[in-house]
Amino acid sequence: MIVSALLTSVGINLGLCVLLFALYSVLRKQPGNIEVYVPRLVVEGKAQRTREFNLEDLLPNPGWLRKAWQTSEDELLASCGLDAVVFIRIFIFSFKVFSVAAGLGMFILLPINYFGDQLRETDFTDLQNKSLDLFNISNVKDGSNWLWAHFSAAYVITGVVCYLLYSEYKYISLKRLEQFYASKPLPQQYTVVVTGIPSHSGCSLSDTIESFFMEYHPSTYLSHVVVHRTNKLRGLIRDAENIYKRLTRLRSRPHNPASSERNCFFGLFGKSKDLVQDYSKRLEDLEENVRQQQSGYSKTVEEVSAAFVCFKSRYGASTALRIQLSENPIEWVTEQAPEPHDVYWPLFSSSFIRRWISKLLVIVASITLTILFLLPVAFVQGLTNLNQLKTLLPFLNNILEISVVSQVITGYLPSLILQIFFSIVPPIMKIFSTMQGNISLSGIEKSACSKVLWFTIWNGFFAIVLTGSVTSQVQIFLEPKDIPWKLAVYVPTQASFYIAYVVTSWTSLSKELTRVIALLGDWIGGCSGCFDNELQAPSMTYHSEIPRILLFLLIGLIYFLLSPLILPFILIFFCIGYIIYRNQLLNVYLPKYETGGQFWPIVHNSTIFSLVLMQAMAFGIFSLKKLPLASSLLLPLPVVTLLFHGYCRKRFEPVFQTFSAETLIKKDRSEQNDPGMNEFFDKLKTAYNDPSLAPKDRSQYADDQNTPLLFSLES
Template identity: 55%
Template sequence: MIVSALLTSVGINTALCVLFFACYSILRKQPSNYKVYVPRLLAEGISKRKKRFKLERLIPSPDWVAKAWKLSEEELFSLAGLDGVVFIRTITFCLKIFTFAGIIGILVLLPVNCWANQMQDFDLADFADNSLDVFTISNINSGSNWLWVHFFAVYIVTGFICLLLHHEYKYIASKRISHFYSSKPQPHQFTILVRSVPTSSGCSVSDSVESFFREFYPSTYLSHVVVRHTSKIRSLLNESKNLYQRIAQLRSDPSQRRHKLGDCFGQNDKLVDHYRKQLEDIEENVRLEKSEASLAGEEARAAFVFFKSRHSAATASHMQQSVNPTQWITEPAPEPRDVYWPFFFESFMRRWISKLLAIVATISFTISFLIPVVIVQGLVNLDQLEVLFPSLTSILTIKFVTQIITGYLPSLILQLFLKVVPPVMRLISSIQGYISSSNIEISACNKVLSCTIWNVFLATVFSGSLLNKLSLILDLKAIPWKLAVSVPAQASFFITYVVTQGWTSVLSELFRVIPLIGSLISKPFTSHEHEIDVPSIPYHRDVPRVLFFGLLGITYFFLAPLILPFLLAYFCLAYIIYRNQFINVYAPKYETAGKYWPIVHNTMIFSLVLMQIIAAGSFALKKLQPASAWMLPLPVLTLLFNEYCRQRFLPIFIAYSVDSLINKDREDQKDTGMAEFYGKLVIAYEDPALLPIQYSSNSDSLITPLLS
């Protein structure tokens, strides 16, 4: 790829960035779009729709940028919890890395690459026609002593990243502990989930749980709630909610509704009566199902068990309860709002089978994703494209068409395919038997990250450079050499990938394209009084995206330092935009207290080791054997550092220590409100499907004449 193709991609995406910023600044001010751009503020009553028209609504303004910039970490914590703080600190962590690496890469490594002339001389007079390979390590002559500059750069940046990783791990671990000490008593701290409860004839699950825990935990056991099969009830409730919303839509603003839908009085009234009758029938079925669910036969072999202290609950959750490890399986309970009820697998065998199926589905999807990767690489390599489609040869001679195809189209196609990955991986994780939404998202986060690294990085690298050399790919001993050959060859693609996938994706997050389109489509059929849906940030989508760009920056900083300015631009945009979204859009649906940070840490360690292996192979390929040999201790030192962090900090993210739990329990003994808390604890884990609903009675208020 030549510089002009890269400039074409940068120009297109810069124009899109400006357009997104301008449109967002205008659309966010329109009262009809408040539920898209400020749903959190609207639901909390902080922002209200202004009916009076003002000219300033049509003028773009950057005031939201200043507000997002001034947001302190304490304010962010109150808005998004510790998970939101960890996410933003991940972005600032990458900013620090690539600012430091950028100084070395742009001021030192880039001039060294340009001054060399193994591939071609750098032509300043005809800058746009230079190949991007001129800016990479591939342009340095074999055996050149200038490669020692890259060698020391790798060591320096590795040391800097490890220092930052240690600082962040220590800081977030301390924040997690302080968050635990400062929080009020929470139901999940006193609760465990027990599965695979054995029963005998004539004895219910509830009786078995009661007798077991009263026998073995007589002084600390408080009570329990048995999980029941409520899938039928849940589907009926969803249907009744949809019917209720249809009635509300038909009855809101009747004069406009009649005009927009073209319904006369009689047709609309009959439709409402029809829906109302259906709603009453469904609610009668719900009552019957609930009465059946209360019977012992509908009990699942699982229960939430409550204890009088955090220490007792933690002890019970981490100890094997039975000689048979497939019975009385315990684990810490999630927050009540975090419980994921639809796929509640209570037996050991069903969970084991579901995990096996999830692994098979993940591998199958990851392999099938290679198809768009190969298509994209065919666009990047024009020679392959001309061989496959000879009829396109005349079109590919047009310079502008070539620039679009090689500089913009491949990244755009890959971006569209990548949109499918997060929802698919979340679906796979949801049927894996997890009891909490947080565990589902963490599992999906790991799956999305693995799929992205394998398909977008490794598969792209090898399909682009070694597509016809499968035997070399399968030769594990030659991995460093293969990476040294393949990774620099794909530098131009990943630079345009950062511009296309990075810039536009983070700006589409700001613009909220899909919710905006959905709002415009549903606007004629909904009223302003319709219930506001406040979304939560999809960490399983955004965390892997940020980490993958971090991997690209660490891997390519010494190979192709030209990528660093574009990465810095991406992380600067992400820093402002996500802080703005936490203020206006997202509200946390659960709190893991920073459990996403170990994923960040592990990904950064993997990125470092990958970069060091590529560096060793690159120096060997460039016939600088001493540098290649001295690079070998660096992965070992990095993995030793990772092991230290794993031993020192990771246990804090898995479970709280005994002294923390007992000290917190002693504080509770002085709290006079604990008796009331224990009373509420028993009802905290009631299945929402078993709670009473009164949609049909509420709809009576909607059954008013269309003309008053």
């Protein structure tokens, strides 16, 4: 890529960002868009639609930027939870890292690279037509003493990253403890999930559970709830929900012609029927069927060998969680219970064998998806090479000769296509994680986050670098021992692609503000009345956003030494993301669960991986640049980094897995004389009852056209 192509991409994306920011500041002020741009505030009752129109509403203003910026972290924590704080801390951590990196890269490394004269004699004329490779380390002459500046920078950035990682890990772990001490008694703190419960002839599963825990945990055991297979029942309830919503919509507009239809030949002929009456009858039948199913459940047939077991203290629950309960390790298996509304109930309908097979299938499916994704990666790589594109598609030669067209194709289009393909991966990985056997929605999200992360790192970095232009470097997969050296050769050549990719990502971040799909859906629903009136604020999709941020963290660290020109663009990316997501967390996304910051260990591990990869790249580069002494002196760096990582895992990671006995006992003792604990324990006994077994009677409301949708199925 040449400088003018980069400038074209920067101009296009910067213009789009400004346009989207201005468009958002106008659209968010329109009365009809309140449910699109502040749905969280509407659900919480902090905002409502107004009918007043003001000409100032058509003018963009930066008021929302100021509010998002000025909101303190304590306010964000109280409003959005620790998971949101951790998410924003990723941007803060990255901004600190790349502020230092950009200072070193732009003022020290970049001038050294440009004046290296390895690729050509220094010439400032016609700079816009120069290749971006002139700003890479490839332009520094082999054996040059100026390479020691890059060597020193590798040590400096390693120290900075490790220091900031330690500070963030310590800060977030303390926040996690503070949140625990400040919290009220919560059901998940006193409950464990027990699976693999052995069956005994002549004894019900409930009796087996009570007998076991009364014998081995008599002083702390409180109660239990046996899990039932309720997939069929949940299907009936979902059908009833859908009928009730349709009926509610029809009754809200009784004179609409859509409230009746003909019953022959796709509704074109025949006698018309009253849809309200028809839906009312179907709803009554479904409700009766649900009641019969609920009352006819046989414990001996419909029970699952799993239960939620509640204890009288947090320490009692933690004791049962940490120790092996049975001599047979696959019986009486325990894990921490999620929040009651976070439970993924369909999981318990699957047997152990079925879940085990599902895990194997998920592994195979994930590998297959990763391999298939090489096709769009190869296509994108072909677009970055204009000469090869002319060879493959000779009929486009005349078009590709146009300067603006070639700059857009090589500087903007490849990264845009890659981002479109990447956008379909998170939903697929979430489906895979759902099949894998997680007992909670948050567990599914964390599992999907890890899958998307490593998929993104492989296909967003390794596949692009190692495949080269289309398939010319595929043979290196047959020689794994040569991969480190190949990385040192090919990574610098992809610097221009990643610069364009980062710049294009500014626009994708800005599109998060406008919520185009939600806006179109709201407009279509308002015009046609085909959507129900119940507003549900979306939740933050951490499993897709965290991997995307960590990919840019990896790219920035890798190209810090190789092509420091990328650093200011990455810094802008993190600045844009910081302000946008603070605004969205405060106004749009409503937390559906709280993990207590358990996404941070994923961030820490990924950053360490990126740092070690950067060091390995530096080792290969110095070897290729014929500076063997620098390569030798770099060897202690990854060793020290991994030792630091091991220390952090021992020091902080246990805090994110479970709380210590000291912490739990302190918390239990502080509440043992609280008169409200008896009421809490009464509620705890029924907190984990399957919502599909609770009575729901909507048919009695079917005749009231003004009745809001009071009931919803908890999934």
